[in-house]
Amino acid sequence: MTVTAPQGFRAAGVAAGLKSSGAPDVALVVNDGPQDNAAAVFTTNRFPAAPVQWSRQVLATGRLRAVVLNSGGANACTGPEGFSDTHATAEHTAAELGLGAVDVAVASTGLIGVRLPMDKLLPGVTDAAKALAADGGPDAARAIMTTDSVPKTTVVQRDGWSVGGMAKGAGMLAPSLATMLVVLTTDAAVDSATLQTALKGATGVSLERVDSDGCLSTNDTVVAMANGASGVTPGAAEVAEALTAAATDLAMQLLADAEGSTKxxxxxxxxxxxxxxxxxxxxxxxxxxxxxxxxxxxxxxxxxxxxxxxxxxxxxxxxxxxxxxxxxxxxxxxxxxxxxxxxxxxxxxxxxxxxxxxxxxxxxxxxxxxxxxxxxxxxxxxx
Amino acid sequence: MTVTAPQGFRAAGVAAGLKSSGAPDVALVVNDGPQDNAAAVFTTNRFPAAPVQWSRQVLATGRLRAVVLNSGGANACTGPEGFSDTHATAEHTAAELGLGAVDVAVASTGLIGVRLPMDKLLPGVTDAAKALAADGGPDAARAIMTTDSVPKTTVVQRDGWSVGGMAKGAGMLAPSLATMLVVLTTDAAVDSATLQTALKGATGVSLERVDSDGCLSTNDTVVAMANGASGVTPGAAEVAEALTAAATDLAMQLLADAEGSTKxxxxxxxxxxxxxxxxxxxxxxxxxxxxxxxxxxxxxxxxxxxxxxxxxxxxxxxxxxxxxxxxxxxxxxxxxxxxxxxxxxxxxxxxxxxxxxxxxxxxxxxxxxxxxxxxxxxxxxxx
Structure with a gap:
């Protein structure tokens, strides 16, 4: 069930035609609350892609209701026009969901230096919004795949609450697509500051220690959302432990599926x-x-x-x-x-x-x- | 004529059986004077091979009469026993040439972490000493080849004096053999300090700017010898210019012959x-x-x-x-x-x-x- 394993999250994955193969390429993950606490870790590359620039601003609030992700194009090094494309994607997603653009993070993966085909992406977002489902996690995980041979998902069950997650490719791992995208969800009640500390610690000992070829992506994005739907408020250490378990599980899946790897x-x-x-x-x-x-x-x-x-x-x-x-x-x-x-x-x-x-x-x-x-x-x- | 193009140098290259192919694998370059000024640049790797440790000490004197080089084994990470092997090689070479061991630099290339077969190397040095000739430069250049497909040599003619040189493989270039070995000779009269400054500057803008795969060898060695046999004493700037021309020529040859390269x-x-x-x-x-x-x-x-x-x-x-x-x-x-x-x-x-x-x-x-x-x-x- 991936990102929809915890209560109060819906997701979808659809084919918008960004990939010439016709495979799914637009994913949407929505947090139905009641809380909308969020945290994120982004690439440190000095050429952050437009979606990274956007999402970094959005996540600065510590709140988030949705993440829209696309494969088939990184929207990196695309200048002000590329940033406008990301902004339009967030606005369109927000309109479909009855939210404000500031509630929506954007993540993209694919070739650097090429504009996204917005005439395909935005209708794809509309389709994804219609397809949102409480069991839509697996579809979303498939839609962010690039050269991944299998979707990467995780569920960590704790006492009365859980963490779900999905990941694609790898920043420094299956890097021809030059990006690691990860979305983690939890129905625990966790405030933003605790979530950010836990996420930073979790990625620091897992995803950030996977270094397949040393190439740092322009698009790496790890987002975590906590909605409190379980009614459980775990301690900070418990949150950190569960996020670390989820991130480590995903990291090992990325390693195992790295492009062309035999070891x-x-x-x-x-x-x-x-x-x-x-x-x-x-x-x-x-x-x-x-x-x-x-x-x-x-x-x-x-x-x-x-x-x-x-x-x-x-x-x-x-x-x-x-x-x-x-x-x-x-x-x-x-x-x-x-x-x-x-x-x-x-x-x-x-x-x-x-x-x-x-x-x-x-x-x-x-x-x-x-x-x-x-x-x-x-x-x-x-x- | 490579290293024997300048007056007053002899060289040789022989097959001692270090390479299973039977190809030449021991080279000797001797400076017959009258002067014996020398300079060198070595790898900065913190695991310098035994020959680098030895030669660094020898070159600290600013004087050198001979360099003995072998392919077929790097003698790196071989502990005190490996250093003894290098020392014995220098002693044996010196004895064959009527010199002291402190007059002889040693350079090796090949697999790291394996002892050299001294029972083959020392007789090879004896053979090389017997084969020394004023036109032996090309033989020496061939004997230091590893996966090189062609020998790398250079001659830079100046007014009444010249610089000769040979190189093999590449520290960071054709790096399966993990080593760049370069010997430069000149019959100009150049004091050691001037030669060191010129060599450091020359390698800094040529050999050190070739970076094929970022892998820094344990064995990289660049040695320059000046004997004054031409009777000409060029200015420091002229020496620097000629050494830079020779080192750049060799660097471009290394680049062109890098293992498996197509660009x-x-x-x-x-x-x-x-x-x-x-x-x-x-x-x-x-x-x-x-x-x-x-x-x-x-x-x-x-x-x-x-x-x-x-x-x-x-x-x-x-x-x-x-x-x-x-x-x-x-x-x-x-x-x-x-x-x-x-x-x-x-x-x-x-x-x-x-x-x-x-x-x-x-x-x-x-x-x-x-x-x-x-x-x-x-x-x-x-x-």
Whole structure:
């Protein structure tokens, strides 16, 4: 049931003709209240797409009644005209729903630098508004898919309340569409400030730690809405825990469905001086094309792990670093460890454990391999 | 004639059996004087290979009589034993040449994390010493090749003196071998300090601006030797100009022969507030897998240029940035410019011109596309 699993939400997904394939491409998620508290996290790219610029303003109020999403076009780098298109989309959605435009967030995904076909999008919004249903979550999840092979949805049940969610593609994951869009809903009663803190914390340890190719989208948007329809008011820690569970579930689904990927790689950096150091070292590995191609080739090339973290400023002594790949400590003290021939990389799951011996903090970054299929899909996207 | 084009240098390249193919794999370059001034630039990776650690100490003297180089093994992340191997190589080379070990630099390239087969390497050095010849430059250039399809050599003739050079692979270019090794020679009379300044400047605007995949090697080494055999003492500016010409020539050869590449891409960032900003923005493009796969697919996907520079802290206003690809200004003011269909990307050479309108500095970064062949070669390297 995805975003419509919690009480008081309706959703829809329709085909408006934005995608030449005729697949669903417009989704609508509506919060019927009673409360309309909301929170969001957006891309930090300095070229935020028009819908990000719009939604950032809307979400500044901490209130939201609806999110309209489209695939088939990112509406990024489209100038003032593109912003007008987003504004018109919000106005049209609001009119269909009897709301004000400021109650409506917009999210888009697709090719950058192309105007949206508004003559198709706006009728699509009208159709979506008519199709809104309390069991419409799965349709909405399908309508935001781009190169995703399956819809990504989640439901986290708690005592008398729940969190629902849907996601598409990935900002840095299935990135030919260069966007991760996520909508989370809950029927718990949560004020906006608590929701924002919980959402920031949840994405920080889940979606933001998935780094498939280091490419930061212009459109990444994660929106959370809380309506209190369950009548339950959980504590802040409970909200944070449930949102983290939902966001982590979606993040792992994004990882598993990343374009062209053949491996899910969890890079854990342990005994770092700071969490920041652990993240920096982990990301350096996740963004190292030589390591990622080696793993695609089932090659436990641990030298490329050291070469990657050797470019960072994380605190460590080079002759104290250990690297363990799928349980085999192939590098000890920055030098040759157990035989690399003992590492079995034939499965999809790979764990790389880097021990910096420089402190007591740790973090995990999730990434994928760099495959021939990745290059193929991303070289053929817009043409 | 490469490194033996200037007077007073001898070189050799022999097959010692380090490569299973039987191809040449040990090179020796000897400076017969009268002077032995030298300079070098090394990788900044925090896991410098054993030969880098050794050569950095040797070059601290500003003097050098010989460089011994091997392909077929990087001798990186091999611990104290690996350093002993490098030391033994320098000692053995020095003994063959009647020098001290401190007169001999060592450079290695190949797989990280594997010990060198010293029982093959040392006899190879003996053979190379016997084969030293005043016309041995081409043999040396061939012996340092790894996946290079052609040797890279250069000769820059000046009035009564010259600079010769050879290079292999690329630190960040043909990086499955993860190393760029360069030896430059000149028969000009140049003191060590002048040579170091000239070399640092020359590599800074050439070899260090080639960034094919952002992967920094553990072994990158650029050595320059000046012996004064020509009797000419050029001015510092003349030395800098000639070294820059030689290093640029080699850098462009590395770019053209990058593993699996189908495009040579020059990214020029203009009107930046600082050269640093221009380099940061250029490198962000050069390291963006989505842009590189798009260019492999002949797709002028300028949105990926903006998405890349949008992740940097370079000074610019997003609505003032222009992007021109192969002469077509596809993006104006951060929005849609001339039709992308007008861009012809079918040739090997691609120019991307980013105008930040934030100052008056500029810099060019050279890179390659991300191709299926790149993934194939780099996934199959060590196994």
């Amino acid at each position: 899910d790689i969890a890079i854990t950096v342990r005994n770092a001086a700071t969490v920041g150091d652990a993240l920096t070292a982990g990301r350096a590995c996740a963004r190292n094309n030589l390591l990622k191609t080696a793993l695609f080739g089932n090659d436990p090339n641990w030298g490329r792990v050291l070469a990657a973290i050797g470019t960072t400023d994380a605190a460590f002594e080079p002759d104290r670093v250990d690297v363990t790949i799928n349980g085999v400590t192939v590098c000890r003290g920055g030098a040759i460890g157990d035989p690399r021939e003992g590492v079995d990389l034939t499965g999809r799951a790979i764990t790389i454990d880097v021990d910096l011996r420089a402190g007591s903090e740790q973090a995990t970054i999730w990434t994928n391999d760099l495959s021939i299929a990745y290059v193929h899909e991303n070289s053929a996207y817009s043409t | 040579d891409i020059a990214i020029t960032v203009r009107n930046a507030a600082t050269v640093g900003d221009a380099l940061t923005a250029g490198r962000a493009c050069a390291r963006n897998n989505l842009l590189k796969t798009a260019l492999f697919g002949n797709d002028p996907n300028w949105g990926r240029v903006l998405a890349a520079i949008g992740t940097t802290d370079a000074a610019f206003e997003p609505d003032r940035v222009d992007v021109t690809i192969n002469g077509v200004t596809v993006c104006r003011g951060g929005a849609i410019g001339d039709p992308r269909e007008g861009v012809d990307l079918t040739g090997r050479a691609i120019t991307i011109d980013v105008d930040l309108r934030a100052g008056s500095e500029q810099a060019t970064i050279w890179t390659n596309d991300l191709s299926i062949a790149y993934v194939h070669e780099n996934s199959a390297y060590s196994t």
